[in-house]
Every structure is written in structure tokens, then in C-alpha cells.
Amino acid sequence: MRVPFGKQKSDAVLLERLAIGDQKAFQSLIQKYLPYILKTAERMTGDASLAEDIAQDVMIKLWDKAPEWDERGPAVLKTWLYRVTVNLCIDKQRGKKHLPIEHIELLPSLAKDAVSHVHEKQLEDIIQNLFYELTEQQRFVIVLSYYEGLGATEIAEIMELSTGAVSGLLHRARNTLKIKLSKLGIEGWADDKNNR
Numbered sequence: 001m002r003v004p005f006g007k008q009k010s011d012a013v014l015l016e017r018l019a020i021g022d023q024k025a026f027q028s029l030i031q032k033y034l035p036y037i038l039k040t041a042e043r044m045t046g047d048a049s050l051a052e053d054i055a056q057d058v059m060i061k062l063w064d065k066a067p068e069w070d071e072r073g074p075a076v077l078k079t080w081l082y083r084v085t086v087n088l089c090i091d092k093q094r095g096k097k098h099l100p101i102e103h104i105e106l107l108p109s110l111a112k113d114a115v116s117h118v119h120e121k122q123l124e125d126i127i128q129n130l131f132y133e134l135t136e137q138q139r140f141v142i143v144l145s146y147y148e149g150l151g152a153t154e155i156a157e158i159m160e161l162s163t164g165a166v167s168g169l170l171h172r173a174r175n176t177l178k179i180k181l182s183k184l185g186i187e188g189w190a191d192d193k194n195n196r
Contacts, residue, residue: 011029014029015069030059033081034055036148037059037085038055039147041055044085046131062081079154086158093136126184127177137161138173142170142173142174142177152170
């Protein structure tokens with residue numbers, strides 16, 4: 001049940017209440033942030049079940065962190081949650097193998113007029129597999145920028161990098177995807193004019 005905008009409690013108030021064990025405050029924070037955490041974790045790992053485990057771990061960390069949360073500290077709750085999510089994704093992904101892109105067969109036609117639901121799904125699968133050929137940092141920058149809609153400043157804060165480093169990672173990731181997709185005969189997906 002969504003609370004009308006004017007009636008929503010601030011994160012600081014909810015964290016204060018959570019610090020003393022208020023489960024309703026915890027529920028409010030879960031309702032507010034869990035969808036974003038799940039979506040981010042699933043996009044970063046490509047595994048819905050693993051994303052649920054990560055989201056659960058993030059919320060447990062929030063419960064544990066609440067009593068010592070310093071609202072005057074450098075981290076905004078949303079940024080802290082994304083950072084914890086990203087770190088847990090990295091931890092869970094270590095050692096996990098993904099299907100090399102060379103093992104994915106393309107359907108005969110990817111022309112604009114012939115793109116069907118099957119082709120779109122196949123392109124989605126190809127891009128998802130290509131993500132795992134990027135470095136972890138490049139993959140996370142792509143997910144946080146394109147899928148989560150975060151700006152370079154917020155991504156830099158989450159990943160504890162400079163905004164210049166984030167821009168560089170985003171540029172290299174885009175170029176890598178563009179080159180790999182063009183080798184598969186897929187043009188235009190990662191062109192700068194199609195990106196932010």
C-alpha cells in the first residue's frame with residue numbers, strides 16, 4: 001500500500017525508528033527500496049534467484065546498520081544501499097562462469113523490418129552475455145547508468161570513484177559493446193547518438 005507523497009516519512013525518521021527495532025519502519029524502507037535493489041541485482045548478475053538472495057542480504061545489512069547510522073555522514077541511504085548491492089553482486093559473481101558470446105548462434109536476419117519478438121529477445125540475451133565480458137566496473141557503470149538512470153556523480157559516489165573515472169568506464173564499456181556487437185553483424189546499438 002503506497003503512502004500519499006505528503007504523508008511519507010523521511011529516510012532519516014525511518015532509520016531512527018528502525019534503530020530501536022520498529023518493524024513498521026523497516027517495512028516502509030523495504031517497500032521503498034526493495035524493487036530497486038532487486039532490479040539492480042538481477043541486471044548485474046543475470047540471475048533472478050541470486051538477485052533475491054542479494055536483496056535479502058542488503059536488507060539484513062540495513063537492519064544491522066540502522067543503530068549506528070549517522071544521518072550527518074557522507075552516505076545518503078539510497079547511495080549506501082546501491083553500494084552494498086554492487087559489492088554483494090561482485091562478491092557473489094566471483095568465480096561464476098558465463099556462456100562465451102561465440103557459443104550463441106544468431107538467427108539469420110536481424111534487419112529492422114524483420115525484427116520480431118524472438119529477435120528482440122535474442123538480442124537481449126546477446127547483450128546480457130556481452131555484459132559478462134566487460135570488466136565488473138564497466139558492467140556496473142552500464143547498469144547503474146542505463147538501467148537505473150543514475151548520473152555520473154551518483155554512480156561515482158556509489159562506486160567510490162571520481163566522476164571522470166565513471167565517464168571513462170562508461171565510454172570504454174560502450175566502445176567494447178559496440179565492437180563486439182558489430183563483429184556479430186549488429187550495428188547501431190551502442191552508438192553514442194543512441195546513448196545518454
